[in-house]
Amino acid sequence: MVHLFVLFCLWRLVGVFADTDGLKSVSVMEGDSVTLNSDLTEMMDDDLILWRFGTKNTLIAQISVMVDSIAVYDDVLDGRFRDRLKLDHQTGSLTITNTTTGHAGYYKLQINSERKSFNLTVYARLPVPVIICNSSQCSLSSSSNCSLVCSSVVNVSHVTLSWYKGNSLLSSISVSDLSISLSLHLEVEYQDKNTYSCVLNNPISNQTRHPNITQLCRTCAEVHLHCCNATEAVIRLVFSVLVGVATMAVLVYDVRSTRG
Template sequence: MCRKLSQNARRKQGVFADTDAVESVSVLEGDSVTLGSGFTEIMDEYLIQWRFGAENTLIARIIIMAGSITVYDDVLDERFRHRLKLDHQTGSLIITNITTEHTGLYKLQSNSVSKSFSLTIYAHLPVPVISRDSSQCSSSQQNCSLVCSVVNVGHVTLSWYKGNSLLSSISVSDLSISLSLPLEVEYQDKNSYSCVLNNPISNQTTHLDITQLCHTCADVHIHYCDTVEAVIRLVVTALMGVAAAAAAVLLVSDVRSTRG
């Protein structure tokens, strides 16, 4: 994809930053990011190139004297297709609708300056789910056992908070993993608790409703017994209906047999 630069852009003098340091950039999946060249304007003699990954694959280039801008968005299995743009005034690289495939090292090269960017893309975070750990319930237990869980996450931290105070946390750097973090509270606890899932650029929070989740174990067992009793009644009723239908069939068959 090529485009001619304006005559004004070719003639303007530029100011640039010369650094070999790697700049870390983080962005949320689906957003756009601009990797700045450090130039306020580009000078006539500059050839500006952007390269990506360990293989230094050329993905964009500005040839100032020829007045052209080219993006190579068909390389690397077209992962950059319709996503690359170059600022014709500064030479900065713009990546739109970014995905985790675009994580990696980007290098700017020109006649007199080079810059590197380590780009990390984070996926959108799910909302953590708080549930009752019924396996820990006993009639003698004084506390309510809870679990906060998330699935298919990576590079995140899962934490329990009491008000603004951190109670416990667990971190993971792997991709697509499931996390669970337990918590015990008293049944009559009036404090505010929340479970927070976060990465370096975003977070999701679920607040605990103790009155909804934390009933006494006696209440749990009563509810369980009531449920079991209701199920048994339904089964017995169904069996009685089947037996009655079978008896009716036998009676009709017997009557027909007697008449014959």
């Protein structure tokens, strides 16, 4: 009985190491296809190949060379794999087409007694960032600088928003949460001739926007001038009202004095 218990423990340990050994990380952009390679050049006559997905090890595809059987079970797991699974009849590799974030997770390949694992990460496509001038602050003092804001609303994880001057990184901000608005400021001179770029990226892709300094800063200057002119007009109006009130008060006082 002791020997049987030891053999059972060894068998369990072998199973644990077989499930975790050789884990490969694979990344793909949402909507693209990805192939999980079996690393076989061709299958043998007695090969049995099983593909499983997720923590529950749901069987999604299998090949039995001995009985000449090939099957995909793409209706499992709410049909997320429907019409998306393809098996290579020669190597047993599995291809997932038109990927979505629902396909991310762990895949396990069993070739007879050999096991391999894959961790698939599916990244959503990134939006192009937007650059505007920051006209929220109105000041009567003139300045040779204008403030640019690069922003993006993202619904993906593990993204970074950065400002570059040429190839040099000026500033950046990274987030790992979903559904968040990112923004990053940059102060430039109105006559700046340098090349700037705002980049939104994740580990496998990026979106870049280059600001037109002349056009954006002119817009900022026009808004600044309009804002300041409006402020000056308000100040003049308030001053005129105060003068009018003071004049009326003097007239009333004079009339009362005359009657007295």
